Amino acid sequence: MQTKVENNKAWFLVMPVFLIVAFSAIIPLMTVVNYSVQDIFDPQTRYFVGTEWFKQVILDSRLHEALLRQFIYSLTILTIEVPLGICVALMMPTKGRGASIALILVAIPLLIPWNVVGTIWQIFGRADIGLFGAFMSYIGVDYNYASNPTDAWLTVVLMDVWHWTPLVALLCYSGLRAIPEVYYQAARIDRASRWAVFRYIQLPKLTNVLIIGVLLRFMDSFMIYTEPFVLTGGGPGSSTTFLSQALVQQAIGQFDLGPAAAFSLVYFLIILLVCWVFYTTIMNMQKDK
Amino acid sequence: MASITLNALAHSYTENPTKPEDYAIREMTHVWEQGGAFALLGPSGCGKSTLLNIISGLLEPSEGEVLFDGKRVNELKPEERNIAQVFQFPVVYDTMTVFDNLAFPLRNIGVPEYKVKSKVYEVAEILELSDQLNRKAKGLSADQKQKVSMGRGLVRDDVSAILFDEPLTVIDPQLKWKLRRKLKQIHEQFNITMVYVTHDQLEASTFADKIAVMYNGQIVQFGTPRELFETPAHTFVGYFIGSPGMNFFDVELNDTLTFGGHEIATSHDMLTRLKAMGASNIKVGIRPEFVHVWDGKNDDAFPVEVDYVEDLGTYKILSFLFNGQVMKARLSEDQKVPSGQIYVSFPEQWTKVYVDEYLVDLTAGSIENDKNKETDHAN
Numbered sequence: 180m181q182t183k184v185e186n187n188k189a190w191f192l193v194m195p196v197f198l199i200v201a202f203s204a205i206i207p208l209m210t211v212v213n214y215s216v217q218d219i220f221d222p223q224t225r226y227f228v229g230t231e232w233f234k235q236v237i238l239d240s241r242l243h244e245a246l247l248r249q250f251i252y253s254l255t256i257l258t259i260e261v262p263l264g265i266c267v268a269l270m271m272p273t274k275g276r277g278a279s280i281a282l283i284l285v286a287i288p289l290l291i292p293w294n295v296v297g298t299i300w301q302i303f304g305r306a307d308i309g310l311f312g313a314f315m316s317y318i319g320v321d322y323n324y325a326s327n328p329t330d331a332w333l334t335v336v337l338m339d340v341w342h343w344t345p346l347v348a349l350l351c352y353s354g355l356r357a358i359p360e361v362y363y364q365a366a367r368i369d370r371a372s373r374w375a376v377f378r379y380i381q382l383p384k385l386t387n388v389l390i391i392g393v394l395l396r397f398m399d400s401f402m403i404y405t406e407p408f409v410l411t412g413g414g415p416g417s418s419t420t421f422l423s424q425a426l427v428q429q430a431i432g433q434f435d436l437g438p439a440a441a442f443s444l445v446y447f448l449i450i451l452l453v454c455w456v457f458y459t460t461i462m463n464m465q466k467d468k
Numbered sequence: 469m470a471s472i473t474l475n476a477l478a479h480s481y482t483e484n485p486t487k488p489e490d491y492a493i494r495e496m497t498h499v500w501e502q503g504g505a506f507a508l509l510g511p512s513g514c515g516k517s518t519l520l521n522i523i524s525g526l527l528e529p530s531e532g533e534v535l536f537d538g539k540r541v542n543e544l545k546p547e548e549r550n551i552a553q554v555f556q557f558p559v560v561y562d563t564m565t566v567f568d569n570l571a572f573p574l575r576n577i578g579v580p581e582y583k584v585k586s587k588v589y590e591v592a593e594i595l596e597l598s599d600q601l602n603r604k605a606k607g608l609s610a611d612q613k614q615k616v617s618m619g620r621g622l623v624r625d626d627v628s629a630i631l632f633d634e635p636l637t638v639i640d641p642q643l644k645w646k647l648r649r650k651l652k653q654i655h656e657q658f659n660i661t662m663v664y665v666t667h668d669q670l671e672a673s674t675f676a677d678k679i680a681v682m683y684n685g686q687i688v689q690f691g692t693p694r695e696l697f698e699t700p701a702h703t704f705v706g707y708f709i710g711s712p713g714m715n716f717f718d719v720e721l722n723d724t725l726t727f728g729g730h731e732i733a734t735s736h737d738m739l740t741r742l743k744a745m746g747a748s749n750i751k752v753g754i755r756p757e758f759v760h761v762w763d764g765k766n767d768d769a770f771p772v773e774v775d776y777v778e779d780l781g782t783y784k785i786l787s788f789l790f791n792g793q794v795m796k797a798r799l800s801e802d803q804k805v806p807s808g809q810i811y812v813s814f815p816e817q818w819t820k821v822y823v824d825e826y827l828v829d830l831t832a833g834s835i836e837n838d839k840n841k842e843t844d845h846a847n
Contacts, residue, residue, distance in 0.1 A: 364526050365559040369573040369620055370547040379561040379572075 214440035232441035242442065244417070245425040246449075252421060253400045256339045260396060261389065263340065264347025269381070271352055282352075285345045293342075297409025300338040304410075324411060328418035331411045335419050338406055343399070347392045354388035355381060390461055394454055401450055422446055470536045470550070470628035470661060472500040472523060477532035479518055485530070492518045494685040495532065500629075500663060502537075505655045507672035508665045510682030511708070516665045519682070520631050523663065524553045536628065552621025553631040557638060558613035560605040566592070567601040570619045591622045594654065611643045615650075622658065629661040636671065648674055669709050681705045697755070698818075703825045706753050712785060714753045715795040716822070721750055725821070728791035730770050733816045737830050747823040758818035759797035761786065762811040763804070769811035777805050788812065 215232055219225040236242060271281045291299070304324050306312035315322035324334040362380045371379070404423040407413065413420035413428075420428075426446065430439035479493040488494055492515045500506050508516050521527040523534060525546035533540050541549055561569050570588045579587075592598045595615045600608065605616060614635055621630045632651075636644045652675060655662050664675050672679050673693035680690045681704070688702035689695075700706035706714030719725045721742055725732040732752055742750065762769050775787040775794060784799040788810065797812060799805070821828045 359557065361555045361557060361559055364521075364546070364553070365555060365617065365620075367526070367546045368524065368551065368553050370576040371572070372576065375572075375576065379564060383561075383563045 211440045211443050214436050215444055216437075218437050228437065232437045233445070236438055236441045236445055241417075242422075242425060245420055245422050248418075248420070249401060249422045252336070252403070253397055255336055256343070256400050257393060257396055259336070259340050260344045260347050261393060264344050264392065265351050265385070265389075267344065267348035268351035268355055269377075271348070273356070282349075285348055285352075288342050288345050289349075291342070293405040294409050296338060296342050297406040300334060300341075300406070301410050304334050326415055328415055331415060331419050335407050335410060338410065339400060339403070342406070343396060347389075347396065350388040350392045351385055354385045358384045386461075386465065390458070394457065397453065397457070398450055401453075471502040471538075472629060472661065472663075473533075473535040473538070474498045474519075474523075475533040475535060477522065477529050477534065479515075479522060479527065479529045479531070491685050493522070493529070496687055498680070498687055498690065500661060502661055503659045504678060505652070505662045505676050506664065507676035507679045508663060508682060509667065509669060509672040509679050509708070511667055514682045515685040516667075516682050517633055520553070520633050520663065520665050523629075524551045524631050525549045526553075550624075550626045550628045551631060552624065552627045552629075553633065554614065554618050554621065554635045556634045558610060558617050560608065560613045560616050562604070562606040564605055565602055566597055566605055566608070566616055569605050569616050570597075570601075570623055573620050573624050587623050587625075591619045594622070594657070595619050595650070611639045611647055614639060614647065618651075618654075622654065627660060629663065632662065632664040634666055635664075636666075644671075651675060669711075681708065683708075699820065699827065699829070700753070701827045701829075703751060703753065703822050706755075706820075710755060710757075712756055712796045714755050714820075715759070716751045716753045717790070717793055717795070719750050719752050721747065725750070725752065727752065730791065732814065732819065734819065734821065735816070735830070738821055738828065741828060741830065742821070742823065745823060745828075747828075749824050751822040751825070752814075753820045753822060754814045754818055756785065756796040756798045758815060759795070760813045760815060761797050761799060761803070761806065762813065763806075764811070766811045766813070769813040771809055772812050774807050774810055 216227060216229060217225045218228045218231075267285065271285065272278045288296075303309045304312045304322075306316045306323065312322060312324075321327075322330050324330045358380065362384075363376065366376045366380055402423055403421055404427070407419050407421060408424060411419045413424045423446075426439060426442055429435050429442060475497055476495055477493060477497070478491055478495040480491045482490050485491055508519065510516050518527065522529045525541070525544060525548075528542065534542055536549070546553075561572060564572065567588055570591060571584045574584045574587060588601070589598070592601055595618065597612065597615055597619065600612065605613065608616065618630070618635070621627055636647060639647060648671065651662070651664075654660075662675075664672070666672050666675075673696075676693070678690060678692055679696055680687045681696060681702075682688070683702065683704040689700065689705045691701075696705055696709045700709065700714060703714075703716055706716065717727055719727045719732055721739075724739065725734050725742075760769070770790060772795075773789040775789055777787070777799070778785045783801055784803070784805065786797045786799050786806070787794055788797065789795075790812070
């Protein structure tokens, strides 16, 4: 009989993963945790302050406003982008040259870097040289995203819808293509209406891609920074200042590392919490009763 | 309730078909009588599913007509045809309960809810789904799902025919048998025309009263399982039906039919007919079941060489070399296993003669057969 040598050498094989995860996620995150509990004046002078920064952040009314704005923003773009993305996907041709052309056209906004997107819309919305701005003033709407908070909001939302609806559309398009033809045939024989086909065949088959789509769009929109920074700079006033912008102002503008770190952690936990709640709810809804 | 008539029907997936090979369905005229249980049997790619989809209206035939009770329905969409179809892979509406699935076709045409309820309960009872009604259809097993998709056809009062497209493909073997019984039972109870597509001869013969065998886009024979077995109208039917298939060998026509110098017993009428036809491509076919294997030497039988014997449990298959060609004979269990040189004979009654792959039938049907052949050539 052969003697089996027992040792723990196999652990070395997983070492690279540990190292990568440590350097890419755990160490940076722990650094932030470290900052969040100290008051730092310079590398040698620092004091442990416990939960003080957290209390301050949680009670900060400026951040409350940004958080509220952030939620409204994310919800708005989700309510627009998800149905719109589904509609676009349903309308896209499925066969032939048309299908490839449509795919390329729809995918174009996704290929543009974020700060370029901001710049495009900044120019696009100007009444003097931008098509959109000029058109608005031509039809007699007093539109100015730089001075009117409503216009600023509208522009930021429009920009996001333009930029990211294609993602939802492409996800749904792939989901729709995966539905076998017999489902449609059976539905025809059952005399299902167009709406019933959508409601009972297409939508259920899209659930999985939609979950991914909603999660991605929620997380990305909740962390949006570049585009509004380029487009409105958070203004007018603080009407389009979202969480990440408020964070950057605090961390880099004022160099309040402690509160900014505490803020980051709270921010992170909110995203985690919302995603978890959303995912768990959907999964429970899908369970067989 | 309806009879389904296919009148000079043909279908091609190519734009401008010219050769017979361009057709998935070659021109055919065929009638499925009202209330019958029929099977459409054939190998993969012979056009069975195409034909089924034409009947249900999912495909529009490129030539000819489909008639329900004598009325042309070519232009009617599937939803207007009073047809139900069960597909190879069970189609259920995942998010709905079994009840809602069964109620779906009724609700779509605005049947009042109390009627929906009674009808669904009735059908669920027959399909033994009563205790599953409140479950989500997603969690059902494959055979239950297939029952649900069948049930959606049964709930409708207006359904005149149910088409099955290899419905048992994804069902476990031990449940296949049960479900097939259920189908048969439903057929008897509802008196609905049923057309069942399959490539499995056992499935076809247990389900159907009459089987249409399809080959290369044509129905080569339409008959009872027994007719298909005893008098295959085409060599393909001989190959395809039966396990193992029919033995065929090319024979020469001189004064008699001969195979490598051995005379094959045939009637005088048959020889006259063959000569009159000027036939050159002549085959003789005999079922392994009808090959007589003699225990000892026999001067009237052909000497053949035993190749091997397969024991299939309840019976044995003897493979032998007759004039260099492998042929099979079925031995009953108690028959002794021969070896070396043995003697076999082909009873004349079961020896069939085929010219250009079609049966030469000396009874009345033969004229029609010859005609079929001519149109085949013309195609």
